[in-house]
Amino acid sequence: MAIKQQQATSDNAQAASDNNSLSDEDGRRIVELGYEPVFKREFGRLSSFSFAFSISGLYATIATTFIYGLQAGGAPALVWCWLIAGSGCMCIALSVAELVSAYPTSGGLYFTLKYLVPTERVPLTSWLCGWLNLLGQVAGVASADYGCSQLLLAAISMGTEFHYQPTAGHTVGVMAAIIFLHGFINSLSTKWLDRITKCPKIAVYWVFSDK
Structure with missing residues (x-):
């Protein structure tokens, strides 16, 4: 047990060292681009991967759209x-x-367009990119949380042997609560968000470590 704790401490120290080196490198790159670094870079590799994985909305999007592929072409259609x-x-x-x-x-x-698009087209392209990104964020969050609400209420319905039947109002209400929860979590500082993303790693280590 002591050896595992020492190994975990060593891994955390190595991760912190890697994060600092990455932060310094990114900071120098930003200065080269003519900007002064002002944001705290507190996300490590695990945090970055967790955010990238969660933003894809696998839980609420894949499960809610399986039915369309199965109805249209069956299992082969889903695979291809x-x-x-x-x-x-x-x-x-x-x-x-x-x-x-x-x-x-x-x-x-939105920022990289400044360097990738011809100068005369930067304003229009940036305007389109900004609005499309905003609309995509709004629609993506709404659809993912709506699908999550449907799945949660369906699980409750099955748990009660279908005595409870969710209504449209229930679905929208749970969706609103999920959106509020997500908004609250994303309003936290990067320090706390980094800690939240490390919870699964801590849980896995606790399960597989000796009691």
């Missing part, structure tokens, strides 16, 4: 759609990852 669409999405993900790593600033693609 996943392979084809997944390959295209992976190309986009790799391209975006390359861009945001080259320009480590807030704003993401």
Whole structure:
């Protein structure tokens, strides 16, 4: 047990060292771009991966859309759609990852357009990118939380042997509560968000460690 604790301490120290080096490197890159670093960089590799994984909304999006593929083409349609669409999405993900790593600033693609688009087209392209990103965020959060609400109420209905039947009002109400909860969590400081993303790692370590 003591050896595992020492190993965990060593891993945490190494992670902190890696995060500091990455932060310093990003800070120098921002200065080269003509900006002064003002945000605290408190997300490590695990936190960054957790946020990237959670923003895809796997729990509330995949489960709620399985029925359409099954009805349209059955299991083969789901498999081929996943392979084809997944390959295209992976190309986009790799391209975006390359861009945001080259320009480590807030704003993401909205900012990188300044360097990738011809000068005369930057205002219009940035305007379109900003509004499309905003609409995508609003629609994405609403659809993911609505699907999450449906799944939660369906689980409750099955748990009561279908004596409880959720209504549209119940679904919207639970959706609003989930949106409020998500808004509260995302309003926390990056320090607390980093700690929240480490909870699964701590739980896994506790389960597999000696009592």
